[in-house]
Amino acid sequence: MTQVVVLKVFCGPDGGGGNKLGVVQDGASVPGQHDRQAMAKELGYSETVFVDDAEKGAVDIYTPSVRLPFAGHPLVGAAWLLARAGVAPAALYPPAGPVPTWVEGDFTWIRGHVDWAAGRHPEQYDSGAAVEALPAPPECTGWLYAWAWRDEAAGTVRTRAFPRRGDGIVEDEATGAAAVVLTHHLGRALDVWQGVGSQILTQAQPDGWVAVGGRVSYA
Numbered sequence: 001m002t003q004v005v006v007l008k009v010f011c012g013p014d015g016g017g018g019n020k021l022g023v024v025q026d027g028a029s030v031p032g033q034h035d036r037q038a039m040a041k042e043l044g045y046s047e048t049v050f051v052d053d054a055e056k057g058a059v060d061i062y063t064p065s066v067r068l069p070f071a072g073h074p075l076v077g078a079a080w081l082l083a084r085a086g087v088a089p090a091a092l093y094p095p096a097g098p099v100p101t102w103v104e105g106d107f108t109w110i111r112g113h114v115d116w117a118a119g120r121h122p123e124q125y126d127s128g129a130a131v132e133a134l135p136a137p138p139e140c141t142g143w144l145y146a147w148a149w150r151d152e153a154a155g156t157v158r159t160r161a162f163p164r165r166g167d168g169i170v171e172d173e174a175t176g177a178a179a180v181v182l183t184h185h186l187g188r189a190l191d192v193w194q195g196v197g198s199q200i201l202t203q204a205q206p207d208g209w210v211a212v213g214g215r216v217s218y219a
Contacts, residue, residue, distance in 0.1 A: 002029045004043065005081060009073040010174035010198040010214035017197030019174040020219050021077040022048035025085075027060060033067060040064055046169045049074035054082055057089035057101075065167035070096035070116035072176010072200075072212050080108040080216035107201065109213035110176070114184040117177035119143050122185055128158035136171045137162040145178040150193065157182070159194040174198035180210040 005025060008018025022043045027050035030036050040048040040062035047068070052058040059078050061068040068074075075092050079101040082088060091098040096116040102109050125131050125148040134146055143163050150156040159182070161172040172178075173195035183190050183202040192200040203211040 002026065002039070004048075006045075006219040007077045007081065008217050008219045009077040009080075010176070010194070010200045011217055012193075012197040012199045013215075014197070015215075015217060017173060017195055017199070018215075018217065018219075019047075019073045019172060019195070019198065020045050021074055023074075023078060023081055024048065024050045025054070025081070027052035027058075036060065036062055037065075037067065041167075044168060046163075046172050047071050047074045049078050051078060051082070054085070054087045055089065057082075057092040059092050059094050061094055063163070063165070063167060064169060065165050068094075070094055070099070070112055070177060072110065072112065072117075072179060073174055073214075075099055075101070075110045075112075076108050076176060076212065076214050077216055079103075079110060083108070104213070106215050107213040108216055109211055111205070111209055111211045112177070112180050114180055114208045114210060117180045120145050120175075120178045120181045122147055122178070122182045124148060131158050131160055134160060134162075136160075137164050140164075143178075145175070145182060147182060154191065155189055156191045156193065159192055161194065171195070174200060174214070176200060176212045176214070179212055183210045183212075184208060 011018035
């Protein structure tokens with residue numbers, strides 16, 4: 001039987017928050033895209049990642065309805081889990097391309113390109129309270145990343161994320177790819193507080209690259 005490890009990615013400093021992630025460490029046990037998609041749908045997490053080659057860092061990511069070329073919290077989570085297993089590839093390889101990964105203290109980091117996170121729309125609100133008051137999901141269609149400054153000088157923002165794909169994921173607790181888009185849009189490092197208690201740190205880098213880091217724990 002295929003074993004699935006469940007993690008929480010982008011936890012807050014008190015261990016709260018974090019987006020649940022299913023990790024299939026033996027990706028070869030679910031070899032076809034059709035079966036992987038069905039498994040991701042059955043598990044029901046916002047994303048499930050299949051590790052196809054731990055030493056080479058080959059991974060494959062699915063939501064309950066689509067395969068993703070790149071996603072932040074599955075890659076941060078997979079990098080953390082591989083490091084704990086004694087395998088620490090310098091990069092992971094989802095379909096989008098090579099994603100460097102490293103560890104600094106309690107934070108596991110990846111670097112991705114803004115083009116890999118296309119389709120996520122950041123929309124600014126007047127205050128964190130306005131973001132928190134949004135229904136789940138807000139009306140209209142398309143992937144919405146609602147955000148507001150908590151402290152603009154410090155680069156701290158309050159966010160919520162609504163994929164609005166119609167696949168049962170009403171709101172993402174923490175979303176690295178959307179944070180990539182917002183960081184690139186603002187052109188600066190951010191301290192992102194999302195969902196009920198998740199924290200994501202980002203660093204804007206040249207030519208559309210963004211580093212994303214967070215804490216990970218077992219769920």
